[in-house]
Amino acid sequence: xxxxxxxxxxxAGYNAAERAxxxxxxxxxxxxxxxxxxxxxxxxxxxxxxxxxxxxFDNAKNASKYGIQVETAGYDFTAMMDRKNKIVxxxxxxxxxxxxxxxxxxxxxxxxxKGRSKEGIEIKAGDNLYTAKNLMICTGSESAIPPIxxxxxxxxxxxxxREMLEIEKVPESLIIIGGGVIGxxxxxxxxxxxxxxxxxxxxxxILGEMDxxxxxxxxxxxxxxxxxxxxxxxxxxxxxxxxxxxKDGKSTSINADKILLSTGRKPITKGFGLENIxxxxxxxxxxxxxxxxxxxxxxxAAGDVTGYSLLAHxxxxxxxxxxxxxxxxxxxxxxxxxxxxxxxxxxxxxVGYTEKLAEEKxxxxxxxxxxMTYAGRFMAENEGENGLCKVLVGDKYGEVLGVHMLGNxxxxxxxxxxxxxxxEMTLKEMQEVVFPHPTxxxxxxxxxxxx
Amino acid sequence: MAVPVxxxxxxxSVESCIITELFKSTGDAVQKGELLFSYETDKASFEEEAQExxxxxxxxxxxxxxxPVLTNVLVIGEAGESFEEFxxxxxxxxxxxxxxxxxxxxxxxEEMANNTIHESTRIGSSGGQQFISPRAxxxxxxxxxxxxLIAGTGPGGRxxxxxxxxxxxxxxxxxxxxxxxxxxxxxxxxxxxxGLAGAVTSxxxxxxxxxxxxxxxxxPLSNIRKIIANxxxxxxxxxxxxxxxxxxxxxSLLALRQQAKQKMSEGDPSNITINDFLCLAVIKTLKKYxxxxxxxxxxxxxxxxxxxxxxxxxxxxxxxxxxxxNADILSIRELSTEIKNIADACRKGSVDPDIxxxxxASFTVSNLGxxxxxxxxxxxxxxxxxxxxxxxxxxxPKDLGNGVYGFVPHIGLSLTYxxxxxxxxxxxxxxxxxxxxxxxxxxxx
Numbered sequence: 094x095x096x097x098x099x100x101x102x103x104x105a106g107y108n109a110a111e112r113a114x115x116x117x118x119x120x121x122x123x124x125x126x127x128x129x130x131x132x133x134x135x136x137x138x139x140x141x142x143x144x145x146x147x148x149x150f151d152n153a154k155n156a157s158k159y160g161i162q163v164e165t166a167g168y169d170f171t172a173m174m175d176r177k178n179k180i181v182x183x184x185x186x187x188x189x190x191x192x193x194x195x196x197x198x199x200x201x202x203x204x205x206x207k208g209r210s211k212e213g214i215e216i217k218a219g220d221n222l223y224t225a226k227n228l229m230i231c232t233g234s235e236s237a238i239p240p241i242x243x244x245x246x247x248x249x250x251x252x253x254x255r256e257m258l259e260i261e262k263v264p265e266s267l268i269i270i271g272g273g274v275i276g277x278x279x280x281x282x283x284x285x286x287x288x289x290x291x292x293x294x295x296x297x298x299i300l301g302e303m304d305x306x307x308x309x310x311x312x313x314x315x316x317x318x319x320x321x322x323x324x325x326x327x328x329x330x331x332x333x334x335x336x337x338x339x340k341d342g343k344s345t346s347i348n349a350d351k352i353l354l355s356t357g358r359k360p361i362t363k364g365f366g367l368e369n370i371x372x373x374x375x376x377x378x379x380x381x382x383x384x385x386x387x388x389x390x391x392x393x394a395a396g397d398v399t400g401y402s403l404l405a406h407x408x409x410x411x412x413x414x415x416x417x418x419x420x421x422x423x424x425x426x427x428x429x430x431x432x433x434x435x436x437x438x439x440x441x442x443x444v445g446y447t448e449k450l451a452e453e454k455x456x457x458x459x460x461x462x463x464x465m466t467y468a469g470r471f472m473a474e475n476e477g478e479n480g481l482c483k484v485l486v487g488d489k490y491g492e493v494l495g496v497h498m499l500g501n502x503x504x505x506x507x508x509x510x511x512x513x514x515x516x517e518m519t520l521k522e523m524q525e526v527v528f529p530h531p532t533x534x535x536x537x538x539x540x541x542x543x544x
Numbered sequence: 545m546a547v548p549v550x551x552x553x554x555x556x557s558v559e560s561c562i563i564t565e566l567f568k569s570t571g572d573a574v575q576k577g578e579l580l581f582s583y584e585t586d587k588a589s590f591e592e593e594a595q596e597x598x599x600x601x602x603x604x605x606x607x608x609x610x611x612p613v614l615t616n617v618l619v620i621g622e623a624g625e626s627f628e629e630f631x632x633x634x635x636x637x638x639x640x641x642x643x644x645x646x647x648x649x650x651x652x653x654e655e656m657a658n659n660t661i662h663e664s665t666r667i668g669s670s671g672g673q674q675f676i677s678p679r680a681x682x683x684x685x686x687x688x689x690x691x692x693l694i695a696g697t698g699p700g701g702r703x704x705x706x707x708x709x710x711x712x713x714x715x716x717x718x719x720x721x722x723x724x725x726x727x728x729x730x731x732x733x734x735x736x737x738x739g740l741a742g743a744v745t746s747x748x749x750x751x752x753x754x755x756x757x758x759x760x761x762x763x764p765l766s767n768i769r770k771i772i773a774n775x776x777x778x779x780x781x782x783x784x785x786x787x788x789x790x791x792x793x794x795x796s797l798l799a800l801r802q803q804a805k806q807k808m809s810e811g812d813p814s815n816i817t818i819n820d821f822l823c824l825a826v827i828k829t830l831k832k833y834x835x836x837x838x839x840x841x842x843x844x845x846x847x848x849x850x851x852x853x854x855x856x857x858x859x860x861x862x863x864x865x866x867x868x869x870n871a872d873i874l875s876i877r878e879l880s881t882e883i884k885n886i887a888d889a890c891r892k893g894s895v896d897p898d899i900x901x902x903x904x905a906s907f908t909v910s911n912l913g914x915x916x917x918x919x920x921x922x923x924x925x926x927x928x929x930x931x932x933x934x935x936x937x938x939x940x941p942k943d944l945g946n947g948v949y950g951f952v953p954h955i956g957l958s959l960t961y962x963x964x965x966x967x968x969x970x971x972x973x974x975x976x977x978x979x980x981x982x983x984x985x986x987x988x989x
Contacts, residue, residue, distance in 0.1 A: 425738060492721040492746070515740050517719030 095121045097419065098216055098225035100204045100365060103130020104405040105396030106231035107188050109412035114195025116420045121225065122197050123204035123218055128188040130233055131397075132405040134181055135255045140278055141436055142177040143258075147285035148438045158476040168286060170263050177258070206366030214370065214391065227391045229415055230372070230379060231408070232365060234358040234397035239270070241328055250334050251352050254279070264288055264350035268336055270328055272299035274435050276355035277311065281437035284320050291321040291347060293328055293338055300435060304447045304497040306462075310481060311441055311499060360400040376400055383425040385415045407431055430514035432507040439480060442503035445495030445514045446485055457488035461543045463536060465500040470531040475501065482536040486544060491520035496537065506534045520544055546621030547596050548630040549580060553613040558585045560612045562677065562698055563605055564706055572600045574620060581607075581617065584679050584705055596620050601627040610699045676703040683708045687726060689716060718744040725749050768862045775902070779926050783840075784963040787921040787933075788971055791954040792979035794937045797821050798953060800987060807989075816989065819911050820880040822934060822955070825981040827851045827872050827879075830907055833974045837906045839927040840965040846927075854905030854925060855883060857890045864890040865925055867905035876989050902926060909934060913955065922960050929965040932978070933958035955982065 097113050099106045102124030110122045127134050146168065153166035192199050200218050207215040207222070214228045236253035238246065245251070252260070254275055263286050269276045272294030284290045292299070292315075299322060300308045312322055326340040337346045360378040373380045373388040378400020385393045393415045396408035410426065417424035435441040451458045465471045465480030480500025486493055496510035513523060520541055528538045551561055561583040568574055568581075576597045583590055601619040605611050619627040676684070676691055680703050684691045687708065694711050696703030717736070718726070722744045725731055731753050737744030765773065779785070797818050804816040830837040830851045839846040853871040857864045866886040868874070874882060889895040898904060902925040910922045911934040922933040935956030942952040957978060961971040 427738070487721070490721050490724045492719075516743070517721035517739070517745055519720050519724065522720045 094212060095119045095198075095223065095225040097121070097227045097229060097416075098204075098214065098223060099123065099229045099231055100206075100216070101130065101231035101233055101396070101398070102128040102188070102199070103231055103233045103396060103408065104132050105233075105398075105408035105412040106130065106229070107192065108409045109229055109231065109395065109416055110197040111191050111195050112413055112416040113419065114192070114197045116416065118416075118419065120195070120197045121200060121223055122192065123200045123202065123216065125201070125203040127185050128192070128199070129181075129185045130231075132408075133184050133188070135258055137405055138184060139177045139181055139258045140254075140282070142180050143173055144278060144282050144436050144438070146173045146176070147282045151285050151438055155476070170286070171261070174261075204365055206369050208369045227393065227419060229412075230365075230367070230387075230392065230394040230398055231396045231412070232361045232398045234360050234400075234403055236354060237357045237359040238354065239328070239356040241331055244331055248331070248333065248352075250350070251331060251354060253354050257351075257353055260351070266349040267291070267351050267353060268293060268347060268349040269353045269355060270331075270336070271354065271356035272296075272322060272324075273301045273355060273357065274433075276353070277315075277435055277437050279353055279355065280315060280320050280322075284315065284318055285438065289319075289321075289349075291323065291349065293323050293326045293336070295325070295327055297325045299324070300441065302447070302450075303433065303435070303441060303443055304483065305449065306483065307441050307443070307481060307497055307499045311435070311437065311439075314439065315437075358397065358403055360398045362398065384418050385411050385426060402428055402431055404431065404433070427515070430511045432511050434504045434507065436504065439475075439478065439499055439501050440504045441499050442507045443495070443497045444507050444510045445493070447495055447497065448485065451485060451494060456494065458485045458494055459488055459491070459544060460485050461540050463540050463543060465498070465533070465536055467539045468531070468533045468536040471500060471533045471536065473531070474533075482540050484537070484540045484544075486520055491544065492517045493519070493523065498536070500533065500536075502533065506537065509534065509537065546601055546619050546625045546627050546630065547598075548616040548619050548627075549592065549594070551583065551611040551613050551615050551617050552590075552592065554585050554588070554590060558613055560610050561585050561590075562610050562702075562704055563607050563617070564589060564704060565607050566603060566605075568600045568603070568618070570600050570602050574598060574600055583611075584677060589679060589705060592617075594620060599623045601625060604632055608698055608704070675700065677705065680705045680708050684711075687712045716744060717742060719746065721746045722749055766861065772862055775925070776923050779923050783924060783926060785924050785960050786963060787958050787960040788968070788975055789919050789956065789958050790972075790975050790979055791935075791938075791940065791956045792982040793942065794953040794955040794982070796983055796985050797955065798937070800985065804989070814877050814880055814989075816876060816880045818913070818937075818955075819909075819934070820876065820883060821985060821987065822911070822982060823853060823855075823871070823883065823909055824876055824879060824987065825985050826907075826909055826932060826978055827853060829974065829978045829981050831872055832977065833970075835966055835970065836930050836961070836974050838929045838965065839903070839906070840929050840962050841927060845929075845965060848906040850906075852904060852906045854902075854908030854928070854931075855886065856908060856910035856922075857887045859891045861893070864895065864900060865902070865905065865908055866890055866895055866899045867908075869899070869904070876987050902928060907931070913937065918956055920958055922958060924960055924962055926962075930959060930961035930971070930974075932975075933960065 096118035097120045099110055099120065099122045102122055106122060107128055110120045113120045132138060150166060150168050153163045156163045202218040204216050204218045207217050213224045213226045216223045257279060266289040267283050269280055269290065269292045272292045276292060277299055280290045280292050298305060298308045299312055316322060323340060326338045328336055328338045329344060330337040331352060334348045334350065335346050336352060337344055362374060362379060370389050370392060372392060379387055379394040379398050381387055381394050381399050385395050387394050395411035395415055397403045414424045414426045430444055432442065432444040446456065448460060460483060462481055462483040465482060480498065483497040484493065485495040493513040523541045528535045554561065564582045564584050566581045567579045574594045574597060576594055578594050580592045580594050598620040599622060601621045603618040605617055611617060615632045616630045619630045621627065675696065683705055689708055689711050691703060694703055694707050696707050698704035719739055725746055726749065731749045736742040737748035739745035800821045801818050808815055834847040835845060837848050837851055850870045851872040852867045852869050854865045854867045857866065868882050868886065871879060886895065905928060907928060908925050908931040910931060912920060913934050913936040916936045918935050918938060920933050922931045924931050935958060937953045937955045939951040940954040941949050944950045957975060959971060959975045
């Protein structure tokens with residue numbers, strides 16, 4: 094009998110296991126593949142590793158702007174991939190160590206929920222039956238396949254992000270279907286490596302829900318670098334290396350060596366016996382309340398499987414909410430200050446309300462913006478580049494509602510903005526915070542003072 | 545020369561004040577104009593300045609003590625001087641200083657907030673009844689602090705202003721936005737909220753405001769409502785009323801109504817209703833019971849010779865009870881017309897106010913049968929002795945003779961009477977007679 098059984102060893106699962114184990118609960122974790130989930134094995138970490146190599150290459154190519162001479166800048170894709178694999182392996186190993194440290198029993202087998210008994214929830218894995226008082230479902234998500242007629246998913250040219258991270262050779266040309274976060278990161282990576290990249294996006298903007306102004310800036314930035322971005326373009330057909338899309342009422346066909354499908358992700362709710370205990374779904378994901386409880390008592394869900402906020406850091410926090418409530422401290426999930434980062438070069442970072450969302454919700458706000466070059470450090474390290482920092486505050490009290498930035502390394506600054514939003518800090522409090530000088534983060538302070 | 549400093553009287557009604565803080569203690573040197581102590585009444589807080597320079601010879605009270613006004617609080621003088629004579633309780637201690645006392649009426653909230661407050665305030669541990677100074681209560685409301693979570697440090701655990709200030713400063717973790725909102729929008733808070741580590745957020749405040757603030761509206765009573773409210777309350781307060789329920793076979797009533805309908809279809813202009821026939825039966829019975837057709841006057845009973853029948857009428861503006869004077873001399877047609885006319889007049893607002901007075905009627909009928917009411921306890925229009933409530937007609941089993949039972953329509957009757965005026969037996973006989981009258985009603989029209 095375990096206090097907590099967890100199905101899925103991704104960010105939600107392993108974080109819950111670690112926290113619960115540390116608090117003395119007996120925890121069993123089922124993972125059919127590798128610990129770390131999509132994030133560690135085929136998502137966040139491998140892409141960021143490769144993107145860093147690409148950024149270094151960008152810097153090498155632009156070294157002369159900084160007075161540095163690089164005779165011949167080049168890259169070794171195999172070495173890049175080897176390094177990526179090494180890092181993934183090390184981090185996955187690290188998760189395993191954490192599980193051991195916290196006395197979490199890890200079962201590397203597919204789990205199947207069998208039902209409920211008087212004792213608890215029964216889970217079958219291999220030939221063994223396990224019983225737990227509480228169950229946490231963290232089965233994550235997979236790439237969503239768009240409804241394109243006669244799509245041959247087995248085509249060697251058609252890849253999702255997972256296969257893209259296993260390719261052996263940099264393609265000469267690449268068509269990316271879907272200009273969201275994943276699509277644009279791959280566009281950034283392969284554009285840096287010299288691939289002819291074309292992004293086909295159905296909407297009239299890239300980066301989905303991100304701030305319109307920043308989305309446009311990144312589009313212009315990438316267009317200048319030679320990425321072809323086709324907006325309001327609907328893919329009609331994919332045949333081998335050829336895709337046909339409709340734009341402005343005209344249908345056009347283009348070819349590429351590889352075609353990446355990055356049209357979002359969908360929760361995995363089938364194949365592990367959810368139906369045996371009657372867990373209710375909402376949309377594609379598992380329905381949960383603010384304490385991550387499902388409709389079934391003692392059954393929780395966290396991470397991508399809820400289909401709500403498909404981000405590793407959301408999953409971490411959701412997992413902690415579950416563990417806190419299980420161990421006697423009242424906690425609930427808040428989604429108002431979840432940062433959202435696009436790790437392109439340059440990075441686009443955002444937390445809180447965008448102007449569009451604030452308008453939709455009828456929130457009265459004031460907005461101020463400044464170019465990133467107002468921060469001396471940004472000037473020093475980003476020759477010839479520009480970016481933007483945009484802050485939304487409440488009209489009446491000046492509480493920080495949203496912070497949006499384009500420029501490196503904005504991803505590292507977002508937690509500060511998240512703290513401001515979580516704490517409902519107003520301009521007055523923000524003005525009293527000391528920002529280290531010289532850092533790019535000072536741009537936030539500059540904008541605060543420009544209201 | 546040693547001079548006592550008294551607790552000033554702030555207003556005629558103030559009997560005592562609470563010392564909120566002492567700025568000087570025994571042995572301290574004090575300059576004229578320096579602050580000695582702060583204190584609060586139920587309505588405001590004040591500060592007391594030294595009128596003399598010297599040394600504090602003694603302080604009789606400590607912070608938090610409730611001190612009767614004009615009582616000596618401390619003594620200023622030269623070191624070594626005697627102060628025994630000023631000890632509170634001694635006769636003659638109230639000196640001429642009274643008039644000189646500075647009446648510093650500045651509010652000291654700001655300064656209080658900046659001062660270090662030594663005693664700790666326990667939060668979240670109080671139970672039972674709470675005493676709070678109105679001043680503290682006001683501040684708590686201003687700052688949006690839930691006083692049930694504060695333990696007072698005043699006399700007997702009474703919550704005083706500084707408790708609120710402390711709670712506001714330390715006790716409740718609020719986001720800066722929530723703090724600003726409570727200060728400017730008069731919102732109340734809880735001790736913990738849904739933000740980081742339980743901080744109260746703007747969303748919490750909004751939720752509380754929604755659940756406790758604006759979900760009602762206070763509308764003043766109309767004049768007629770006030771009069772009804774008063775009359776009904778007076779009736780229950782000033783009489784010994786109770787209700788008997790009984791039902792009468794309604795077949796005759798229904799047959800009469802059927803007859804009236806028949807006549808109407810033949811061109812008769814009168815629409816005589818069940819209520820009209822029923823009133824007729826009541827009037828006939830009242831003629832036999834003078835002690836019910838009466839006003840109870842405390843030491844006498846005013847028995848009416850004629851029946852002045854009050855009729856409860858439901859109108860948009862409220863209940864009205866007009867009376868039909870000398871109803872016993874009216875034919876059924878006249879009675880029917882009269883009932884209709886006065887009910888219409890009430891609804892239109894054109895009724896003669898004289899006939900609305902409870903004294904105008906000798907007995908009242910209130911008919912709720914139309915609404916399907918099966919039983920109720922009408923309230924007497926004092927000084928009348930009784931009121932008859934008429935209920936809906938329902939089928940009841942009845943012995944039809946020879947052991948045959950059938951369902952027979954019965955009309956319910958609820959008689960409320962003032963036991964001060966008549967007894968249960970009389971009331972029952974009267975009610976039974978009404979039932980008999982209804983069951984055997986024969987009317988030519």
